[in-house]
Amino acid sequence: xxxxMSRWVIAAFAFLGAFVLCAGVASAASPSITAIVxxxxxxxxxxxxxxxxxxxxFTGSGTTDAEGRATIEVPAAGQYIVKVDEKTLxxxxxxxxxxxxxVNVLSGDKKALFPVGIGGEPAGxxxxxxxxxxxxxxxxxxxxxxxxxxxxxxxxxxxxxxxFGTTGLTNFAHGELLALGAFxxxxxxxTxxxxxxVACIxxxxxxxxxxxxxxxxxxxxxxxxxxxxxxAAMIVSIGLAMTIRYILLMIFGGDGRFYTDYAGQxxxxxxxxxxxxxxxxxxxxxxxxxTATVLWLRSSRMGKATRAVSDNPALASxxxxxxxxxxxxxxxxxxxxxxxxxxxxxxxxxxxxxxxxGLLLTMFAAIVLGGLGTIGGAIVGSFVVGMSVQxxxxxxxxxxxxxxxxxxxxxxxxIRPQGLLGKPERVG
Amino acid sequence: xxxxxxxxxxxxxxxxxxxxxxxxxxxGLNIQFGYAGLLNFGQxxxxxxxxxxxxxxxMTVAPAITSWWPSAESYILWIAIPLALLVSxxxxxxxxxxTLRLRADYLAIVTIATGEIxxxxxxxxxxxxxxxxxxxxxGANFYALNPFPDVDRVxxxxxxxxxxxxxxxxxxWIVIGLLLLLTWAxxxxxxxxxxxxxxxxxxxxxxxxxxxxxxxxxALILGGLFGxxxxxxxxxxxxxxxxxxxxxxxxxxxYTILILGGVARVLGPLIGTIIFWFLLVFTEQTLITxxxxxxxxxxxxxxxxxxxxxxxxxxxxxxxxxxxxxILGDRKELALDxx
Numbered sequence: 001x002x003x004x005m006s007r008w009v010i011a012a013f014a015f016l017g018a019f020v021l022c023a024g025v026a027s028a029a030s031p032s033i034t035a036i037v038x039x040x041x042x043x044x045x046x047x048x049x050x051x052x053x054x055x056x057x058f059t060g061s062g063t064t065d066a067e068g069r070a071t072i073e074v075p076a077a078g079q080y081i082v083k084v085d086e087k088t089l090x091x092x093x094x095x096x097x098x099x100x101x102x103v104n105v106l107s108g109d110k111k112a113l114f115p116v117g118i119g120g121e122p123a124g125x126x127x128x129x130x131x132x133x134x135x136x137x138x139x140x141x142x143x144x145x146x147x148x149x150x151x152x153x154x155x156x157x158x159x160x161x162x163x164f165g166t167t168g169l170t171n172f173a174h175g176e177l178l179a180l181g182a183f184x185x186x187x188x189x190x191t192x193x194x195x196x197x198v199a200c201i202x203x204x205x206x207x208x209x210x211x212x213x214x215x216x217x218x219x220x221x222x223x224x225x226x227x228x229x230x231x232a233a234m235i236v237s238i239g240l241a242m243t244i245r246y247i248l249l250m251i252f253g254g255d256g257r258f259y260t261d262y263a264g265q266x267x268x269x270x271x272x273x274x275x276x277x278x279x280x281x282x283x284x285x286x287x288x289x290x291t292a293t294v295l296w297l298r299s300s301r302m303g304k305a306t307r308a309v310s311d312n313p314a315l316a317s318x319x320x321x322x323x324x325x326x327x328x329x330x331x332x333x334x335x336x337x338x339x340x341x342x343x344x345x346x347x348x349x350x351x352x353x354x355x356x357x358g359l360l361l362t363m364f365a366a367i368v369l370g371g372l373g374t375i376g377g378a379i380v381g382s383f384v385v386g387m388s389v390q391x392x393x394x395x396x397x398x399x400x401x402x403x404x405x406x407x408x409x410x411x412x413x414x415i416r417p418q419g420l421l422g423k424p425e426r427v428g
Numbered sequence: 429x430x431x432x433x434x435x436x437x438x439x440x441x442x443x444x445x446x447x448x449x450x451x452x453x454x455x456g457l458n459i460q461f462g463y464a465g466l467l468n469f470g471q472x473x474x475x476x477x478x479x480x481x482x483x484x485x486x487m488t489v490a491p492a493i494t495s496w497w498p499s500a501e502s503y504i505l506w507i508a509i510p511l512a513l514l515v516s517x518x519x520x521x522x523x524x525x526x527t528l529r530l531r532a533d534y535l536a537i538v539t540i541a542t543g544e545i546x547x548x549x550x551x552x553x554x555x556x557x558x559x560x561x562x563x564x565x566x567g568a569n570f571y572a573l574n575p576f577p578d579v580d581r582v583x584x585x586x587x588x589x590x591x592x593x594x595x596x597x598x599x600x601w602i603v604i605g606l607l608l609l610l611t612w613a614x615x616x617x618x619x620x621x622x623x624x625x626x627x628x629x630x631x632x633x634x635x636x637x638x639x640x641x642x643x644x645x646x647a648l649i650l651g652g653l654f655g656x657x658x659x660x661x662x663x664x665x666x667x668x669x670x671x672x673x674x675x676x677x678x679x680x681x682x683y684t685i686l687i688l689g690g691v692a693r694v695l696g697p698l699i700g701t702i703i704f705w706f707l708l709v710f711t712e713q714t715l716i717t718x719x720x721x722x723x724x725x726x727x728x729x730x731x732x733x734x735x736x737x738x739x740x741x742x743x744x745x746x747x748x749x750x751x752x753x754x755i756l757g758d759r760k761e762l763a764l765d766x767x
Contacts, residue, residue, distance in 0.1 A: 047559035088558070235748045236749060238680050239741045239745035242677065242738075246738045250731045372534075396552075
């Protein structure tokens with residue numbers, strides 16, 4: 001093996017090892033509720049949706065596993081209502097004595113039993129009387145949710161698109177930058193006991209330095225130097241994504257986790273729309289971050305250099321632009337934005353090992369829709385995707401909502417392969 | 429620590445049902461990615477099509493049509509298999525038409541998205557079982573032909589299988605043998621050479637007057653059919669199908685196997701699969717034994733599961749960086765960046 005090569009392999013493993021160590025201490029035991037759904041002969045029923053609502057507007061949800069269990073972590077002791085979604089039970093079956101349980105959580109794990117049988121009480125006629133006003137309110141609520149989701153996607157997609165533009169890398173590990181950001185903040189907040197705002201600021205610094213600059217320096221820069229092809233690099237990014245994702249699973253477990261602050265914030269009723277204050281503040285911060293990034297790319301020297309490298313790296317290099325420096329800056333920027341997106345998602349919902357993977361395809365859809373490699377396109381595309389994900393639930397089942405956005409991307413590729421804002425150049 | 433148990437477990441997995449499923453899917457990927465250079469990240473969708481078409485035909489359609497065809501249930505599997513292959517062909521057309529004219533990274537994103545769309549859609553269709561999927565005696569027609577004597581377990585030297593598993597394994601390896609022969613014959617034909625030509629330089633092949641779009645489509649269809657065969661074996665062997673089995677990670681496992689064995693080699697997927705499953709199961713079993721006996725104290729049993737995926741991820745990265753032509757490959761054959 002080449003000497004330089006072995007050096008960076010060692011460094012890469014040291015990097016992973018440090019990450020495992022720094023996160024290994026994380027195991028704050030918060031109380032949880034385990035719903036157990038069983039059928040007629042006490043056989044467990046898998047795949048049943050369970051939701052939990054509690055004090056201060058807390059909501060959580062889970063799906064039962066092969067043992068018929070769904071464990072949902074709750075932020076603090078208190079009285080919670082556990083509800084089984086009877087639509088996800090086997091056809092014709094209902095929960096004996098109703099789908100809801102009230103559970104008093106003190107500490108540790110509290111169990112709620114849901115014996116299921118055929119017959120019992122009918123599911124009851126919900127969803128009746130949805131008049132015009134109610135429909136309008138539902139649309140408004142979905143638009144607000146759509147804006148929040150669009151901002152999260154945009155934060156991730158902008159970095160993904162910048163990295164693609166400057167290096168040509170289709171980075172399948174970009175979703176993991178979101179998850180790493182969120183979990184870094186979780187370690188600072190829940191394990192080390194720092195205030196969430198301080199934890200997030202520190203996590204942003206770690207995201208920029210370790211997950212962005214460090215990743216580029218230890219992995220992608222040596223690969224570029226070796227002349228590794230773009231498709232090979234794409235497959236490397238898949239391997240990296242899988243590695244990071246399952247390390248997160250191994251350390252933090254499969255259940256979603258909550259930050260210790262602002263977890264159960266109750267929503268504000270603004271007209272017909274319900275939105276939490278934390279979501280409003282985070283949305284404003286996201287808009288600020290996106291605007292600042294776009295302005296920076298447009299007007300600063302470094303930003304102009306970035307766009308020059310995106311256009312033509314060889315020409316930019318010949319004109320005196322330090323291409324490697326630009327790429328390092330883009331990785332730092334991309335990882336910081338993605339880390340913020342992860343914390344946004346983590347504060348708004350919860351922190352889970354699959355959170356990056358879940359958003360990755362919507363980010364890809366956003367940049368393909370907007371135009372691969374264009375800056376404005378990433379943001380426009382994110383809004384198209386975010387809105388269509390939420391608004392599609394008016395027509396299709398909730399589980400299919402991401403599918404609707406992805407289908408939209410495929411249809412657009414048929415009509416306008418270069419994306420909404422892309423230059424009509426040859427892409428095939 | 430009982431290494432013997434881990435060894436036999438690993439051996440029976442390396443030539444067992446799981447290996448057959450992954451091998452068939454990877455052979456399809458070899459045609460698409462290895463020979464034609466098509467970056468299909470949605471092979472799992474073709475596998476899912478196979479499993480779901482069979483599952484739905486046997487469990488939903490057959491009981492419904494017994495009124496006008498009383499013996500439907502005794503023949504349904506043999507009708508469902510060609511139907512599954514037909515659906516797979518349609519999926520290839522659906523995928524290929526918008527994307528085969530585009531750059532490789534677009535195909536990658538669209539195919540991975542299609543796999544996810546398929547999973548999310550079947551998850552919310554009630555007749556297909558929703559989140560629960562379909563289960564029951566899906567392979568009954570197949571097992572009715574089982575010639576093995578009626579015993580609990582069949583011993584074959586080091587490894588033992590149940591009576592139904594051994595039937596799946598035997599038929600599986602016969603099918604694989606035939607398909608390997610087919611791949612070998614196709615790839616040394618002019619058609620196969622033109623596929624490699626497209627992978628290396630599409631414009632050059634186009635300039636020679638070949639219809640490259642059509643050939644890429646044919647490669648996508650053929651590889652997809654192999655994937656669907658994998659899905660058919662899956663549903664027949666396990667007699668159940670759940671939407672969440674078909675996550676993108678399945679495809680990434682296949683890529684790791686393919687690169688491990690050697691891209692664009694007829695026997696690459698075969699060798700890759702056997703080594704991959706042997707090493708994976710052996711490591712996992714050894715770890716489980718070590719954790720249970722307390723030899724390794726810092727891990728819990730639930731933490732062993734993710735290790736499989738971490739190993740695959742790291743292996744995929746290292747293989748791709750250092751030895752993309754791994755065991756059988758040839759660096760000259762593997763111009764991974766033809767486009």
